Amino acid sequence: MITAHGVELRVGARVLLSEATFRVASGDRIGLVGRNGAGKTTLTKTLAGETQPTGGQIVRGTDIGYLPQDPRTGDLDVLAMDRVLSARGLDKVITKMREAEGEMASADEATQTAAMERYPKLEARFLAAGGYAAESEAQIITANLGLDDRVLAQPLGTLSGGQRRRIELARILFSGVETLLLDEPTNHLDADSIIWLRDYLKAYNGGFIVISHDVDLLRATVNKVFHLDANRGELDQYNMGWDTYLEQRETDERRRRRERANAEKKAGTLLAQAEKMRAKATKATAAQNMIKRAEKMLGGLENERAADRVAKLRFPTPAPCGRTPLTASGLSKAYGSQEVFAGVDLAIDRGSRVVILGFNGAGKTTLLRILAGVEAPDTGEVEPGHGLKLGYYAQEHDTLDMDATVVENLRHAAPDLTDTQVRSVLGSFLFSGDDAEKPANVLSGGEKTRLALATIVVSGANVLLLDEPTNNLDPASRAEILGALKTYEGAVVMVTHDDGAVEALEPERVLLLPDGDEDLWNDSYQELVSLA
Numbered sequence: 281m282i283t284a285h286g287v288e289l290r291v292g293a294r295v296l297l298s299e300a301t302f303r304v305a306s307g308d309r310i311g312l313v314g315r316n317g318a319g320k321t322t323l324t325k326t327l328a329g330e331t332q333p334t335g336g337q338i339v340r341g342t343d344i345g346y347l348p349q350d351p352r353t354g355d356l357d358v359l360a361m362d363r364v365l366s367a368r369g370l371d372k373v374i375t376k377m378r379e380a381e382g383e384m385a386s387a388d389e390a391t392q393t394a395a396m397e398r399y400p401k402l403e404a405r406f407l408a409a410g411g412y413a414a415e416s417e418a419q420i421i422t423a424n425l426g427l428d429d430r431v432l433a434q435p436l437g438t439l440s441g442g443q444r445r446r447i448e449l450a451r452i453l454f455s456g457v458e459t460l461l462l463d464e465p466t467n468h469l470d471a472d473s474i475i476w477l478r479d480y481l482k483a484y485n486g487g488f489i490v491i492s493h494d495v496d497l498l499r500a501t502v503n504k505v506f507h508l509d510a511n512r513g514e515l516d517q518y519n520m521g522w523d524t525y526l527e528q529r530e531t532d533e534r535r536r537r538r539e540r541a542n543a544e545k546k547a548g549t550l551l552a553q554a555e556k557m558r559a560k561a562t563k564a565t566a567a568q569n570m571i572k573r574a575e576k577m578l579g580g581l582e583n584e585r586a587a588d589r590v591a592k593l594r595f596p597t598p599a600p601c602g603r604t605p606l607t608a609s610g611l612s613k614a615y616g617s618q619e620v621f622a623g624v625d626l627a628i629d630r631g632s633r634v635v636i637l638g639f640n641g642a643g644k645t646t647l648l649r650i651l652a653g654v655e656a657p658d659t660g661e662v663e664p665g666h667g668l669k670l671g672y673y674a675q676e677h678d679t680l681d682m683d684a685t686v687v688e689n690l691r692h693a694a695p696d697l698t699d700t701q702v703r704s705v706l707g708s709f710l711f712s713g714d715d716a717e718k719p720a721n722v723l724s725g726g727e728k729t730r731l732a733l734a735t736i737v738v739s740g741a742n743v744l745l746l747d748e749p750t751n752n753l754d755p756a757s758r759a760e761i762l763g764a765l766k767t768y769e770g771a772v773v774m775v776t777h778d779d780g781a782v783e784a785l786e787p788e789r790v791l792l793l794p795d796g797d798e799d800l801w802n803d804s805y806q807e808l809v810s811l812a
């Protein structure tokens with residue numbers, strides 16, 4: 281159980297949230313929604329106790345399982361499965377049991393005897409913590425989240441960001457804590473895992489807050505919705521399921537619009553009245569007060585308007601290039617003895633659209649990294665064609681310089697831009713004047729996505745390699761980006777689970793991994809997208 285009383289959240293001069301009071305008790309299944317940058321991540325981080333609120337109190341009555349939006353760095357040498365098991369303190373016992381087992385086979389009699397005495401005590405501890413049943417419970421969870429044995433045996437440091445997040449999610453679900461705080465848990469999951477997580481949360485006994493842009497997940501799991509309204513800095517609490525919430529919210533918005541119109545009318549009347557009274561010396565003070573009140577009313581309205589904008593996007597015309605700007609032949613990649621894919625050939629023509637499909641672990645991200653030149657293939661070659669300018673969008677925003685500011689990141693991508701051009705790009709990707717000087721690492725998930733996309737399109741790229749570009753985006757920004765992608769004249773190679781994104785791309789071809797077969801796009805592939 282978490283109790284929040286009068287909580288205020290501020291970053292710099294901006295108030296994200298004022299005076300929020302609520303509880304997360306057992307049986308509360310809360311969906312936390314709001315546009316990109318509204319403060320959802322900041323709020324959950326605060327509830328988890330990782331940062332302090334700038335006002336109010338938060339009381340945590342139980343242990344909390346918190347899944348952050350960005351995978352955090354911890355001890356990277358820990359094996360993935362041990363990380364999961366550590367949630368119930370099983371990892372240490374298991375390690376000690378393995379040690380003792382080894383020593384029991386020792387030639388040295390003293391070592392052997394000591395180990396034999398130790399072993400039963402260790403096993404008792406192991407059993408008390410749930411023992412073999414718990415271990416297999418953990419294995420069920422990891423399997424359902426698409427983590428195979430190969431991944432589980434690797435140290436965390438060798439895993440991709442997406443795999444690390446799945447490990448963290450598995451750890452939290454395995455921990456058996458009462459309260460969960462999940463920040464966009466479906467981002468790196470395939471369709472099967474998402475369905476499994478949905479059922480898991482539906483049947484969850486404790487309480488949770490889940491941040492998600494995945495409407496199906498919200499509809500299936502939540503019984504309360506908290507809408508963090510970025511315009512007003514308030515948390516609107518709806519004690520109802522998703523569909524009823526949508527209707528109620530629509531009604532509320534309509535009421536607010538009406539109130540806004542009324543306020544405008546009233547302010548107008550006040551101003552007109554004040555204008556008349558100003559002439560009379562006896563009424564001058566009253567007139568001043570009326571003007572102040574009217575301005576205050578209108579000031580509030582102005583803020584709401586400004587914040588309601590959504591990026592109006594058009595990707596710039598790409599730099600000219602030859603007929604086939606990118607070719608790859610005979611690509612293969614293996615991790616250790618495990619072959620990921622082999623014999624992949626690919627030719628990307630100017631302006632063509634290709635979707636890469638394949639199940640989790642089939643190497644989609646790896647292939648994009650190889651095409652982008654970030655990783656080397658084991659065999660084969662990537663050949664840049666005439667005039668190639670690559671724009672690579674990585675799932676974890678790896679392409680951003682996190683210590684540099686928003687503007688510096690843009691300048692880095694396109695050093696020739698004039699100040700006016702930089703401002704215009706920032707504006708069209710919805711960054712305000714204040715945002716420009718923020719270091720990239722404080723940006724919200726959706727803001728990072730927008731910035732990463734902005735940097736690649738301003739560089740004049742003529743081949744975009746996009747790895748799950750719609751994760752993190754709120755529905756309005758997602759629609760804008762997909763619209764811009766539709767009219768973009770360059771070539772696009774995309775990896776995504778988002779079937780709406782594929783529809784918007786109107787791909788001509790599909791590349792299937794791990795086999796590397798290529799085919800013309802047809803509608804039967806559309807069904808595979810969300811499954812892949």
Ligand SMILES: Nc1ncnc2c1ncn2[C@@H]1O[C@H](COP(=O)(O)OP(=O)(O)OP(=O)(O)O)[C@@H](O)[C@H]1O
Binds near residue numbers: 292
């Ligand atoms: N240290 C900081 N300095 C300045 N601004 C900050 C800082 N930390 C966060 N912000 C800003 O606070 C806002 C809220 O960020 P937060 O990550 O909580 O949003 P969010 O609702 O989770 O968004 P998303 O849907 O994109 O994940 C963002 O505009 C972010 O840029």
Ligand SMILES: [Mg+2]
Binds near residue numbers: 320463
């Ligand atoms: Mg967030």
